[in-house]
Amino acid sequence: EDKLNTFADKDQHQLFLEPEGRSTNEYYLNGFSSSLPWDIQWEALHAIEGFEDLHIFRPGYAIEYDYFLPTQxxxxxxxxxxxxxxxxxxxxxxxxxEEAGAQGVMAGINAHRRRMGEEPLVLARDEAYIGVLIDDLVTKGVDEPYRMFTSRAEYRILLRQDNADIR
Known part of the structure; x- marks a missing residue:
């Protein structure tokens, strides 16, 4: 699966058991998300030391996301x-x-401004992290799901909460 290709140089991979709730004996096995057939999941999980008697309530599954090319x-x-x-x-x-909320606010503002015959509100990279996020999307595009890390902002020293009101 993807982890075999992504981490081909690794001979082991961490898995985390996460309780599904307070009143259940079910656990989610984080790090083993899988779209492999049920019989292969069964074999793989039972091959893990300590999981020989494991009971599987539901097989794992994978989600693949499609997206609109943000450069458009x-x-x-x-x-x-x-x-x-x-x-x-x-x-x-x-x-x-946060990324979804920021884009939703900006798209909503700009849809309203368009309806009112006004110019769009575009925040620059030196004005706001939202500006960095949107500029990266529309100019660079994405090849994996995008997160807004402070390291992406070349003006991060200027983008502080103590000067937000004057930016």
Missing amino acids: LHHSLETKLVDGLYFAGQINGTTGY
Whole structure:
């Protein structure tokens, strides 16, 4: 599966047992998400030391996400293909609640501004992390789910909470 290709140089991989709740004996095996057939999952899990008598309630599964190419968006998050259509969140190739929320706010503001005949609100990279996020998406695109790390912002020293009101 993906981990075999991604970590081909590793001879072991960490797995984490996470309780599913207080009133159940079920655990989620983090690090072993799998879309392999049931019989292969069964064999692989029972081959792990300590899991010989393991009971599997539900087989693992994998989710694959499709996304709209964010390079086909304007900085306003309006698509270049359909006037008046704005995208935000996972469909743009991002992951995370904050990233989705930030894009949703900006797409909503800009949809409203378009409706009112106003110019879009575009935040620059030196004005806000949202500006970095959107600029990265629309100019660089993504090849894996995008997270907004402070290390992506070349102006991160300027992007502080103590000066947010004057930016």
